[in-house]
Structure formats: structure tokens, C-alpha cells
Amino acid sequence: MRYDSPDPFHPSLLPALIAAEDALARLDERAARHPVAEGFRERGQFFDAAAALWVAGELVHVEDLVLHDSHMDARAPSHELTIAHAVLRTRRRLELAEPGWALTAAGLNVLRGEEGSGAPQIEDDGARAPRPDGDHAEEVCEAAESPADNPLADEFAALDAALARSERLLDMHAGSIAAAGLPLAQTPTAKSEPEGQLGLLFDEEWDEAARLDAWRGVLAVADQLPACLGAAVLFDAWERIEPLRRQHWLGSLLVGAYLRCRGKVVSHGLAFNTGLKTIRHERRRSKDRLTRLGGFLEAMTATADLGLKELDRLSLARTQMEMRIRDRRSNSNLPGLIDLVLSRPIVSTGLISRHLGVTPRGALNLVRELGLREMTGRGRYRGWGVL
Known part of the structure; x- marks a missing residue:
């Protein structure tokens, strides 16, 4: 999981780096002062979420994502559409958060769903209800000591037995049972095992916390580089280290968060995936690191060019529509x-x-x-x- 930083002054990276720095600066300046900046930011959220799934090899229609976000689905949402909506919500959260929050350990834990990892606080109903006194208290105690027979007790017992057998089978596959003939009452439950230890479902050797720490260790190297090259190095490190099992798309969103933290693009969250999808797969997944970094820098330039064209298109459309309602x-x-x-x-x-x-x-x-x-x-x- 160790990542070696590249040579920032390599001749093959300098042209792409200069072009990316210049293009993103022009985009940030125009988006900060443009009359349709608000619409540009909101539309960029949808386009980037759909492009993130496209980069991952899945197709999500933008119109379906818009309707799903408005709770007006034309059909039952697919698994890919649900992931795209998760990307959309995460982008909105990053845009509302403070610059640099997403790059901290606490921010990463929140983004990957670990903010409520502690045991939930269960509220005691008896503490809220008034305490009975006198004869009424004795009636309550007698009712509690002699409950009525539950007609569904047998069915619940059968369900509990089936769940216990399923948990025992999972533990046997995970290797947590030393002998298969253990009594059912002595079998540890699946909930007592950490999520990553269930070998039947997940890789036992995949330590997300250690991988995230290794990725955050690259931040010190990226901070010493120009903003665009530092963002490209962070994204390349994310692709190589692969910190998360199920939210690999988060790395492309952290590119925009890092550029915002460095003050390169502060007017909006950069829709990095819209430019990344224009780079051929052979370059994005090349074994040569300089080829990959050059491709990521070109993706930033393409993102900026697409953003400038979108601003021009929205400005022209707004002018034409305002002429109709004059x-x-x-x-x-x-x-x-x-x-x-x-x-x-x-x-x-x-x-x-x-x-x-x-x-x-x-x-x-x-x-x-x-x-x-x-x-x-x-x-x-x-x-x-x-x-």
C-alpha cells in the first residue's frame, strides 16, 4: 500500500500541468461571476454523478437521475441509479462542507458511512412514563408477573431457530467455529464478528482504515506540488491503493475537494468525472505512472473546457428565453x-x-x-x- 511520489518536473508532465492550471483558473473566475453560475453548479452535480458511473462501466441516464432525486421516478430505480444518487448526495455534502473537511480522517469516516459506528442509545420507555403509585402500582406489577399467552409464540420461536441456524452456517464459512459439533447456544453470532471478518462476503485482509491512512499519507507529498499535479497524484494514489471496497467513486469527488482546499477551484465543486470520461481507458489504467498522471491532468483540462462551453450555452439560452418573456x-x-x-x-x-x-x-x-x-x-x- 506504499505509494511513491513522481518527479513533478518531468518534461512529459509540464505541458499538461500548465494547460490544466490555466484552464481551471479561467473556469473558476468565470463561474464565480457568471449570471447563470447557480444553474451551472446544480447541473454539474447531475452530470458528474452520471459520468462517475460511466467511468465505472455503468450507464445511468441523467433524466432518470433527475426524476429520482425529485422522488418522481418513472420506474423502479436500478442498482446503478441508486449508486449515482449516492454520488450526487455526496457531491452536495462536499460543496456545503468547509474546504479541507473531506480530506481529514473524521471527514473520510463520515463520507464512508462510519459516523454512527457507536452503539445506538436505546431510550427506556419506563424512564419517560410516569411511575404508578398506590393500588394501581400493584395491579401493574401483577400484570407484568403474569403476562397473557402469545398466540404467535411458536411461530416466533421457529423464526429464531432458523436465524440461529443461518448465523451458525455463516460462522462456519468464516472459520469462527473450531468444531462443527458445538451446541447452538455456544455458537457466536454473526453480529459479534467485525464486518470485514466475514470471509464469505468480504476480503478478510482488506483493512480500510490502514488503506485510508496510507492514502492520507500522500497528502503531505501532494501539498508540495502544484495544485493540479497534487490532485492528480492523490487520484492516482486512490486508484492504486483502493482504500474503499464499495465507494471507489469517492476518489474522483475528492479531487474537486482537494482543488477547493488549495484555492484552485472555489466557485463550485469540479465535475472531474465529466472530463475523465473523455480519456481513454488504456491511459487511465496504464501501468506507466507518468501516462496515468498525464491523462488525469488532461482530464482536468477537458473538464474546464466543458465547463466553459456549458456556461456559454446556458448564457445564450437564458438570453433567448428572457427575450420571450419581455x-x-x-x-x-x-x-x-x-x-x-x-x-x-x-x-x-x-x-x-x-x-x-x-x-x-x-x-x-x-x-x-x-x-x-x-x-x-x-x-x-x-x-x-x-x-
Whole structure:
């Protein structure tokens, strides 16, 4: 799990490093002062979440992610869509957090779901309820001493026995039972074993805490490098060390968090995956470290170029839509629809109805007046947006 830092002054890295530093600086400056900066930031969340799954080899449609985030799914969410929504929520959490929080040990524990690892506090109902006194107390005690027969007691006992047999089978596969003939009452439960010790489900030798410590050890090296190269080194170390079993996509989000901590991109969370997907797989997973680092730097440049084009596209779309509503009344819902369209990659009738407080028929009329382009081409669950 040891990671050797590269030579920052290698001639093959300097052109890509200069291009990435310049492109990200221009993007950050424009995004901080642009009229559609809020919509640009919100749309970037969705695009980056979908691109993160694309880099991992899974396909998630952006329109499905938008509807799932609004709790208006057109169909049952798939496993990939659920992961993409987890990426989206994590990006929002990183954007609201303090710069550098995600790179601390406490922040990483929260992001990987270890913030509530302690035993939950179970509240005693008896402590909240008033204590009975007098004759009523004696009646309560007598009722507690002689409970009524439970008609489902046999069924519950059968379920407990089945669960105990299943736990014993899991422990036998995990190697926690020395002899298979132990009595059932002496069999340790699966809950008493740490999650990583269940060899049937997880790799017993995979120590997430040690791997995260090894990755955080690279931070000291990255801080001595230019911001973009330091972020590329951290991402390459994440890909090599692989700290997390189930949240490997977190490494690409930490790139934006690190650049924000270094003050390189502070206006928004960098959608690094949108540029990373433009780099060929052979370069991203190359055995040569300089090739990988050059590819990651080019991915940052591509991310910045895509962001600048998105800002231009949203600015032009906003100007065209505002020209359509120039002579509208002051209480019209069309300005609210413009803000909604600019903040989402795609909007549906139900989404417009919920945000603007109009009927579905009224939402369709607003879409027609604004001249939005239909994106889905379907008869049901139609969606509109800005290209």
C-alpha cells in the first residue's frame, strides 16, 4: 500500500500541468461571476454523478437521475441509479462542507458511512412514563408477573431457530467455529464478528482504515506540488491503493475537494468525472505512472473546457428565453420556469408543477410559451431542457 511520489518536473508532465492550471483558473473566475453560475453548479452535480458511473462501466441516464432525486421516478430505480444518487448526495455534502473537511480522517469516516459506528442509545420507555403509585402500582406489577399467552409464540420461536441456524452456517464459512459439533447456544453470532471478518462476503485482509491512512499519507507529498499535479497524484494514489471496497467513486469527488482546499477551484465543486470520461481507458489504467498522471491532468483540462462551453450555452439560452418573456406580466410563472430549467439538465411536467405550484396542464402551457426543446421524445414522462 506504499505509494511513491513522481518527479513533478518531468518534461512529459509540464505541458499538461500548465494547460490544466490555466484552464481551471479561467473556469473558476468565470463561474464565480457568471449570471447563470447557480444553474451551472446544480447541473454539474447531475452530470458528474452520471459520468462517475460511466467511468465505472455503468450507464445511468441523467433524466432518470433527475426524476429520482425529485422522488418522481418513472420506474423502479436500478442498482446503478441508486449508486449515482449516492454520488450526487455526496457531491452536495462536499460543496456545503468547509474546504479541507473531506480530506481529514473524521471527514473520510463520515463520507464512508462510519459516523454512527457507536452503539445506538436505546431510550427506556419506563424512564419517560410516569411511575404508578398506590393500588394501581400493584395491579401493574401483577400484570407484568403474569403476562397473557402469545398466540404467535411458536411461530416466533421457529423464526429464531432458523436465524440461529443461518448465523451458525455463516460462522462456519468464516472459520469462527473450531468444531462443527458445538451446541447452538455456544455458537457466536454473526453480529459479534467485525464486518470485514466475514470471509464469505468480504476480503478478510482488506483493512480500510490502514488503506485510508496510507492514502492520507500522500497528502503531505501532494501539498508540495502544484495544485493540479497534487490532485492528480492523490487520484492516482486512490486508484492504486483502493482504500474503499464499495465507494471507489469517492476518489474522483475528492479531487474537486482537494482543488477547493488549495484555492484552485472555489466557485463550485469540479465535475472531474465529466472530463475523465473523455480519456481513454488504456491511459487511465496504464501501468506507466507518468501516462496515468498525464491523462488525469488532461482530464482536468477537458473538464474546464466543458465547463466553459456549458456556461456559454446556458448564457445564450437564458438570453433567448428572457427575450420571450419581455412583455409578460410581473406575476408570471415564466421567470421561475427559466430558473428551474437552467438548474436541471431536464424537467418534467410533474417537476414543473411541484416547483411552481401549477397544474400539469398549466405546466405544459408554460413550456409551450417558453419554447423549450423536448429531450426524451416519449409519449409518457416527457422531458424538456436546454441543449
